[in-house]
Amino acid sequence: MIQQRIHKIQASLRGRGLDAILITEPSNRRYLSGYTPADHGIQESSGVLLIPKKGGPFLLTDSRFELQAKEEAAGFRVELYRKGLSLLLKTLLPSLDVKRLAFESHYMLHSSVGRMETVLGKQVELVPLTGLVEQLREVKSEEEISLLRASVRRNEEVFQQALGRIKTGITEIDLALALDTTMRQHGAERPSFDTIVAFGANAAKPHAVPSNRVLQENELVLIDMGLVLDGYCSDMTRTLFHGQPDSMFLERLRTARKAQLAAVKAIRAGAVCRDVDQAARQVINDAGYGRCFGHGLGHGVGLAVHEAPRLSPRCRKRLRAGMIVTIEPGIYIPGWGGIRLENMAVVRDNGCELLNEDTTGLDL
Template identity: 40%
Template sequence: MQNRLNKLRDALANIGADALITERDVNRRYLSGFTGSTGWVIVTEKDAFLVTDFRYIDQAQEQCPDFTVVNNQRKAVEAIAQVLKQAGVKRLAFESSLSYGSYAEWSQAFDGVELVPTSGVLEKLRMYKEASEVEIVRKAVKIADDAFQHILGYIKPGVSESDIALELEFFMRRQGASGIGFDIIVASGPRGALPHGRASEKLIQAGELVTLDFGAQFQGYNSDITRTVAVGEPSAKMKEIYDIVLKAQIAGVNALRPGITGKEADAVTRDIITAAGYGDAYGHSAGHGLGMDVHELPNLSTVSPFVLEPGMLVTMEPGIYVSGLGGVRIEDDVLITEEGHEVLTQSTKELLILPV
């Protein structure tokens, strides 16, 4: 954790603050290792504090050896104010996610402290994954890959989308996942035209494509995989759409390397889909960063300014969605390396036609 704290201190010097406070769960855990549900991390030029309540004191002391743990005695704002006073903090950076109510309360309670709004300070640090983080993500990806292989034998006509989603979650939890990274998407037939078509009570029908978008959460990190399969023989049109998306997705993955921008990576996939006549049916970004949040920096989009660098972890997930007909999306998790990239997801991307 000391390496992360030192990087944050360098960032604070650049924005002219002498401390930062965060209560956002993923940022709190990233800096301290604390997994409790309530707490405030305060990092100064020399010290690091975790303010929490009685329920978590023993846990915090065990999980956060680099931090001074403070029991807030059910008076959190007063406890934070006392820490700031003792540490001599004059300019306190806070995250833009802070509610206005908390900002107003802090303005009154933190005497002599200037509150400095910031955005993305920790999120930009989290873009660069340490080796230990990558290994955790590998395990989360392996759980998702195994879940995809498992669910292939479960998908058949007459089974509901919601039952498929439930089986996916059960399987991933049995493999060690602490939960799902997001609401599982199971979108079959015409519902495949919904990019975020969460699993419904719709029953799978023969001849339909089924898009599965899901991820495992493991030790605070997430995987995110999308595959589209056919239940019985699909129509020629849907096969055509699948082939276009697969071509774009493979080209997008192959383009990922240090030095390419998120905008350029997005354009690789978008140019292929547009040339095939489906540009208007591809309305979302090509991908996004992945880690403690399912969607984090850097993003791969038409306006992304980010230049990819080694240690970044992104998804590549182009898609085509035709209202009333259906859709296709294919997604991999990809690590940017010194040599280029490494695809972490291993599930096949060829169109699987499941028996009916």
């Protein structure tokens, strides 16, 4: 599979008149090589792929990652940069007859590009490029879908195990920590994003940061969580009520669920992303909560937890079979709280396949 991906990249390079490309974005790097180390920051790379328009690809890294690179990146020639990436490229590129070198301009620092220009001189033209690998990643193979399904199911197992911890007196931080720890205990590489736990009025913040706020009786609980399993992410949100839910909570929860179901019905290959968003948004608008739903309906998920496509009012892209999207309508009311329900689905030719089996809070 990786070899097929490399061949597609090389064909695209030849079609664009490019001699090679540097792949620096970590998810793209893993997608094309199987090399798993994460970067500690955009200035601290664990490696760079050099893919020429023909011939074998290279993985350029330093001595810290030499063994791992050779173990994981089958089919890649591993080269170490002992005095920096630019000097290694100055030595390597002439042997590959590289005169036009593309780089991922959305991830490589301007200062890094400037350094390469200085070292490589006029012999090599650096060409900014965006989205080349991301376009390949949008549509998942059935093997990738199986990995995503497994990630979703493992995430649901962690969520169910943590439900018993939702008791009066627990803090948002403690519950979030329990979720993260349980993910690791269940074999996850890590959370796929910072786990969100919000009680009561804090849930009015779509990206609330867990605090020392203590859970009281008769408060809503919003949990947004995901994990990385075998490289692939999951993302799920549930909104619960600790105590006896009142009619207002139930009415708003039912509205969010109806919006989610409307979107599920609208998803199929060929559907326009903004039309799917509108199907859910119209339900929330009709219920009088249109101003309380400010974010897009969903996003793609894969090796990264946020990737294309986007289900938003602005996205005119058409869905294709094999894409993975979240469906997460929300209602957020300052001073009261918020409700968000989120599942993941595979776009199919005649509809969509939900990856989630957990129905906690959904059967109303």
